[in-house]
Amino acid sequence: MSAVLEIEGLRKTYRSRKRGVRHALDGFDMQVEAGQVHGFLGPNGSGKTTTLRTLLGLIQPNGGRMAILGQELPRALPAVAGSVGAIVESPQFFPHFSARDTLGLLARAGELPARRVDEVLELVGLRDRAGERVKTYSLGMKQRLAVASALLKNPKLLILDEPANGLDPGGIREMRRLMRELAESGMTVVLSSHILGEIQLICDSVTIISLGRRVAYGPVDEVLAAHSQNAVRVRLEAVTDLPQAAETLTRSGIRVAATEADHLMLAGVDKPAVVSRLLAEQGLYVSELTPVAVDLESVFLELTATAPVPGQHRQVDQSAKVDQTGTAGGWGA
Amino acid sequence: MSLFVTELRRLAKRRLTRLLLVLLLVGLATVATAFSFSSHKLSPAAVAAAQAESDAQYRQSVQDWKRTVADCEAAQARGEQTEERFGPNCGKDYQPQPDMFDPKWNLPYQFDFRAEFPTFIAVFAGAVALFAFIVGASFVGAEWNTGGMMNLLLWRPRRLAVLGTKLAALLTTVLGVGVVLGALWTAAFWLIGTSRGTTAKMTAGAWRSIGLDGLRALALVLVVGAVAFALASLGRHTAMALGAAVALFAISEVGIRIAVGVLSVPFGDRYVLSTYAQSWFLKQAELFDYDTCEFARGACEPARYVVTWQQSALVFGIGAVAALVAAFWTMRRRDIS
Structure with a gap:
């Protein structure tokens, strides 16, 4: 597969007399293959939107390399702009124009046929409300309009920043289906979102950014596998046997991550059957032995160090930064 | 070309543009109608x-x-x-x-088209300039403020071309409104002159003079529109242009007048913008320094300073170019968020 989007060593630094120097992007790398739905994740203030804005020519980088569809940016941006549909952050439209006016003006500016407006309105479910002023729209409807404006060009690369924001559950499901259909039709979709469950369901691959650097990337299942701790939950027939079981397992080299009131959490267990055998040998009988599956949310919280800690109030820039190599494979893995 | 036509349509579709155009029409029609009642044809x-x-x-x-x-x-x-x-x-x-x-x-008052219409050209220019200022500032200010500019740049990433096209669409619209309404305004006062006043002595030379007055009025309207557009683009908000206009008025018409008065600067009004506007319309503005006279010695011819319309062109031209250069420079350099 060829890369539709390539970013290498992207840097953006903000300098302020009051706040000093802040590296919004600190040598960020990203690669998205053709036809994929790619999740772009990161905590607030991690550099997601700065990356997208830089890619789209709205922000000038201080260094690094960017390419879309094999063409170097920002030099070739005018040439590739017709192939890139994007919404960045919250949808913003002139409030007194209708959806049809808004899209019509964009279509005219992009020299697209007027029928394309009706096609995308139908696609995002705004056909019957297209004549109403945008200021009367709910956030979800504005979001649909934003997606429609991004789809208007029938782009090869679709970049959506929080497209599910404000959508009702049905809308989220429709959006998920739409993303999949678009990818199946050959469109490459980059999806920035905080709804990690959705990302895990929709996306083929992900990039996780923290403090302006990539902390993980690759196919979703590989990222999950790379951060899976082979955790296993163990319950015994007698709760009172848990301390003895913990001691037995520790002595055998198995790490007991946590001893709870009614179960043990084990980590680094390649073969759960070993646990059952070791305990049985000591006359301790297992009532439950469950491998604990890791999800994208837990990986995200671990990698970005943004999991809530009781009694602490995490600030926006308090998250993890790793070295340039990331956690999965090399460039393009 | 498609972007230019799109921007023309966008400007025409804006509610503020339509509302102000209606207000401008109603205002000009009211002035012309009310004035027509004050003129009486002399028998x-x-x-x-x-x-x-x-x-x-x-x-x-x-x-x-x-x-x-x-x-x-x-x-x-x-x-x-x-x-x-x-x-x-x-x-x-x-x-x-x-x-x-x-x-x-x-005699009752009788409107003399040849002698008095140039004053009404200035009135017309003032009204259309106000229209150009608000529409110009809002056209780009609201686009920045609502994110429309960012959306457009996602489609057309050539920033200077986008801003330039928007400016061209604004000036074309203002010019169109100015020419059409100017023709109607002239026709209305010609009608008042023929029916309730006089249109005597309207030679080819008089028409040429009125035509030149009209051209200067349109030029000033376009400059006002362009400056408002530039200021709102610089500040990314309509209010930036309105605030700058109020500040400029306060500094020029109040602050400078007070300062030159306190410092007894000869011909202090040459530092005031309205002098240049007056000179632009009347071809020249005469300033007198009565401090050079000793009236106790009898009649006195005070010292005189003339501000020509060419000087006005220079002042307004430099101001407009500076504002536009700053707006385009900032557009090229700034991060858009």
Whole structure:
């Protein structure tokens, strides 16, 4: 597969007399293959939107390399702009124009046929409300309009920043289906979102950014596998046997991550059957032995160090930064 | 070209543009209609009546003068001082003359198209300039403020071309509105002149002069629109242009006037913008320095300073170019968030 989007060593630094120097992007790398739905994740203030804005020519980088569809940016941006549909952050439209006016003006500016407006309105479910002023729209409807404006060009690369924001559950499901259909039709979709469950369901691959650097990337299942701790939950027939079981397992080299009131959490267990055998040998009988599956949310919280800690109030820039190599494979893995 | 047409449509679709255009039309129509009622076409009978009234006033004035002189001479005969009360030589040197009683003063007002229409061109230019200022500032200010500019740049990433096209669409619209309404305005006052005033002495030269006045008015309107557009683009908000205009007015018309007054700067009004606007419309503005006169020594011709329309062109041109260069430079360099 060829890369539709390539970013290498992207840097953006903000300098302020009051706040000093802040590296919004600190040598960020990203690669998205053709036809994929790619999740772009990161905590607030991690550099997601700065990356997208830089890619789209709205922000000038201080260094690094960017390419879309094999063409170097920002030099070739005018040439590739017709192939890139994007919404960045919250949808913003002139409030007194209708959806049809808004899209019509964009279509005219992009020299697209007027029928394309009706096609995308139908696609995002705004056909019957297209004549109403945008200021009367709910956030979800504005979001649909934003997606429609991004789809208007029938782009090869679709970049959506929080497209599910404000959508009702049905809308989220429709959006998920739409993303999949678009990818199946050959469109490459980059999806920035905080709804990690959705990302895990929709996306083929992900990039996780923290403090302006990539902390993980690759196919979703590989990222999950790379951060899976082979955790296993163990319950015994007698709760009172848990301390003895913990001691037995520790002595055998198995790490007991946590001893709870009614179960043990084990980590680094390649073969759960070993646990059952070791305990049985000591006359301790297992009532439950469950491998604990890791999800994208837990990986995200671990990698970005943004999991809530009781009694602490995490600030926006308090998250993890790793070295340039990331956690999965090399460039393009 | 498609972007230019799109921006023309966008501007025309804006509610503020339509509302202001209606207000401008209603305002200009109201001025023209109200003014038409104040003008009265002069009939020969009205002219004769004014002449008779003027003659009567002259005769009455001569009688009064004679009586005053007689009173003065009687007082002198009684040995009284009269100079303070009646003036030197009993005021005999101040006999009323017929030309002091112009019959025109007794006539109702009649609009003279040739003499007075240039003033109404200035009125028209002021109204259309206000329209251009608000529409120009809002066209780009609201686009920045609502994120429309960012959306557009996602489609057309050439920033300078986008801003330039928007400016061209604005100026084209303002020019179109100015030309069409200007033609209607001229027609309305021509109609007032023919029906309730006079359009005499409208030679080819007079029309040419009016045409040049109109061109200068349109040029000023376009400059105002462009400056408002540039200021709103610089500040990414309509209010930036409005605030800058208020600040400029306060500094130029109040601050500078006070400062030059306190410092006794000769011809202080040459530093005030409205002098240049006046000069632009009237071809020149004359400033006088009465401090050079010592009136105790009799009549005085005060020192004179002339601001020409060419100087006005330079001032407004430099201001507009500076604002536009700053707006385009900032557009090229700034991060858009």
